[in-house]
Amino acid sequence: MLKIVSDLLKHDTRFRIAAVFLLAVLILIALTAVSPYDPTRTFKVPADIPPSLKYPFGTNSRGQDLFWWMAFALRNSLLLGLLTAAVSRVIAILVGLTAGYRGGLVDRVLMSVNDSFVVMPVLPVLILLSFLLRGQMNIPLLALILGLCGWPGDARLIRAQVLSLKERSFTRTAVYSGSTPLNISLNEHLPFVLPVVFATTIANMLWSIGMEVTLSVLGLSNVSLPTIGTAIYWANQHQALVAGIWWWLAAPIICAMVLFLGLYLLFSSVNEYIDPRTRLRLMGG
Amino acid sequence: MRRFVLGYLLPRIVQWAVVIFIGVTVTFIIPRLSPNDPVEKQVAELMASGAHISPQAVIEMRAALTEMYGLKGSSWEQYFGFWGRLFRGDMGPSLSTFPTPVTALIVRAMPWTLGLLLTAVLISWALGNVLGAFASYYPKSRIMGVIDVLSQAVRPIPYYVMALVMLIMFAYVVRIFPFSGAYPPGTHVEFTPQFILTVLKHSALPALSLVILGMGGWFLGMKSLTSNIISEDYVVYAETAGLRENNILFNYIIRNALLPQITGLALQLGSIFSGALIMEVVFGYPGMGTLTLQAVMGNDYSLIMGIAIFSIIGVATSVLILDLIYPLFDPRVRHQ
Numbered sequence: 001m002l003k004i005v006s007d008l009l010k011h012d013t014r015f016r017i018a019a020v021f022l023l024a025v026l027i028l029i030a031l032t033a034v035s036p037y038d039p040t041r042t043f044k045v046p047a048d049i050p051p052s053l054k055y056p057f058g059t060n061s062r063g064q065d066l067f068w069w070m071a072f073a074l075r076n077s078l079l080l081g082l083l084t085a086a087v088s089r090v091i092a093i094l095v096g097l098t099a100g101y102r103g104g105l106v107d108r109v110l111m112s113v114n115d116s117f118v119v120m121p122v123l124p125v126l127i128l129l130s131f132l133l134r135g136q137m138n139i140p141l142l143a144l145i146l147g148l149c150g151w152p153g154d155a156r157l158i159r160a161q162v163l164s165l166k167e168r169s170f171t172r173t174a175v176y177s178g179s180t181p182l183n184i185s186l187n188e189h190l191p192f193v194l195p196v197v198f199a200t201t202i203a204n205m206l207w208s209i210g211m212e213v214t215l216s217v218l219g220l221s222n223v224s225l226p227t228i229g230t231a232i233y234w235a236n237q238h239q240a241l242v243a244g245i246w247w248w249l250a251a252p253i254i255c256a257m258v259l260f261l262g263l264y265l266l267f268s269s270v271n272e273y274i275d276p277r278t279r280l281r282l283m284g285g
Numbered sequence: 286m287r288r289f290v291l292g293y294l295l296p297r298i299v300q301w302a303v304v305i306f307i308g309v310t311v312t313f314i315i316p317r318l319s320p321n322d323p324v325e326k327q328v329a330e331l332m333a334s335g336a337h338i339s340p341q342a343v344i345e346m347r348a349a350l351t352e353m354y355g356l357k358g359s360s361w362e363q364y365f366g367f368w369g370r371l372f373r374g375d376m377g378p379s380l381s382t383f384p385t386p387v388t389a390l391i392v393r394a395m396p397w398t399l400g401l402l403l404t405a406v407l408i409s410w411a412l413g414n415v416l417g418a419f420a421s422y423y424p425k426s427r428i429m430g431v432i433d434v435l436s437q438a439v440r441p442i443p444y445y446v447m448a449l450v451m452l453i454m455f456a457y458v459v460r461i462f463p464f465s466g467a468y469p470p471g472t473h474v475e476f477t478p479q480f481i482l483t484v485l486k487h488s489a490l491p492a493l494s495l496v497i498l499g500m501g502g503w504f505l506g507m508k509s510l511t512s513n514i515i516s517e518d519y520v521v522y523a524e525t526a527g528l529r530e531n532n533i534l535f536n537y538i539i540r541n542a543l544l545p546q547i548t549g550l551a552l553q554l555g556s557i558f559s560g561a562l563i564m565e566v567v568f569g570y571p572g573m574g575t576l577t578l579q580a581v582m583g584n585d586y587s588l589i590m591g592i593a594i595f596s597i598i599g600v601a602t603s604v605l606i607l608d609l610i611y612p613l614f615d616p617r618v619r620h621q
Contacts, residue, residue, distance in 0.1 A: 112300065112303055113303075113307065115300060115304075116300070116303050116304040116307045116308070117307075118552055118555070119304050119551075119552065119554070119555050119600060119601060119604050120304060120307070120308055120555055120597055120600070120601070121555040121556070121558045121559050121596045121597060121600045122555065122556070122559060123558075123559035123562055123563070123596075124559075124562070124577070124589075124592050124593035124596040124597070125308070125311060125312065125315075125593050125597075127577060127581065127589060127592075127593070128312060128315060128316075128589050128590060128593045129315055131581060131586065131589055132315065132316060132326075132586075206441050209443070210443030210444070210445070210446075213443050213445050213446065214443070214444070214445050214563050217445055217566070218566070218577075218578060218581050219581065219582075220581065229445075232445070232446075232449070241453065241457060246453075249449065249453070252446075253446055253449060253450060256442070256443070256446045257442060257446070260441040260442055260443065260446075261438065261441060261442075263441065264437075264440065264441030265437075268437070
């Protein structure tokens, strides 16, 4: 693992940028442990102060220090991404392994449901759901809902891998030595699929954090909880742009860009690393 | 022909029906799984909003809501009733603009979204594909390198954040484009050249944002698809035969890489549509997205439900249409 990281650091510019960005995010998140204020409390600091040494991101009209609000926001958004990815990974792995290994009717039914989910516009359905749950929305619940919507593309990817693994001789050996299908799927096939699962985890986190931004901006999540989306929601509520408090929007936008670019560059770098042909080209081996 | 119908056409149509079936069923089940009684919640929220409503009106409203959500009778009766009304195109009255039917509101908003979406998708898809092929055919080009880096940088940014940045940059910092809407408030909607020009000017920024966000994906996809094709024998042969570069690029390279991109477009339509909704909210464009915002703000549950179902049917149908014209591009399917 350490070897891989140091290899990537040495050979891949994208991985280096991703490392810097994500490290910045992680440091900010770690700082929440020593935060001087509770982020949800208002009017702890003077309102509407532009960025300065004392308040690096400025303060907003609700008397909150944007630096600390964003630190908590990044923590919550990242947590949401991780939880969503965990939920949807479980479904994607189960569906992918089953459909790929069983084939036939099971495969066709699962993939038909899968394709329906791929095609369906998720946002209107999510809006309907969060609208009904307004007031009870919290991060685990939102993660569960997003997780239930975010698995299909990756299930298809895993299935495709299993289809080729199934034809390999070790699968036949396992079948002839009396392994159960469950055993083969989990012990023989899953380890081969894991790298893809890891790469898609990051992509799924990007998707879910972006979805949270959308839902929060519409006021459909718990808006008193700091996230990237609720930061923009409050800025819009107070018409920050019209009032000229540009830093209120700049803080979440910059934080979002650093987080998203960091995750995406990590994703594309890992994705290429998994593919041995491009890895050889990268490392010149 | 029979093989084409049974092997290609029929599965596509079945898939289309399955998508709509699952989508409508999910929208039917969601409110019933919710811990809140939508009727009571709706009534309570309307009362809390400060509107003065007489007790008689509350009782009537409760009855109307129960009827409208199809909450009468057993679950199965409700379910079939739901489908029945859907087939008649009846999604009940909107609650925030009572008694305008939900369908009327959606029909009014739909052309705006359709126009914006169609323009943006076509431009970004075509541009992304052509530039992607250019980038892999001329790997040393500086401009292509810049586009490549930009595509990668823009791709992960969520629609909402990107739209906000575009809005700030081109409507506040540099005031080239109008700030919101599709036409200045108070303008009479009519088909005069002047009005169309105003709409075009107002639509430019949302369309541009959609194009920039969409193009990156197609660009990167096409680039990796064509990177294998440029070293194929037939391309090398065409080069040695001295064909013009444009000819090689469009007829030998792009044409062979286009099919996965068409399939990709079909698969992406759902998320592109979601993206367009967000874009409209940011730019105050009077389509489905703004209608959604209006519904959320006005606690208009029936409108949200109508929008959800309509979006699912709309996107599924667009995918079906794309699937049906696919054989025009793929001779293998055509000659089956």
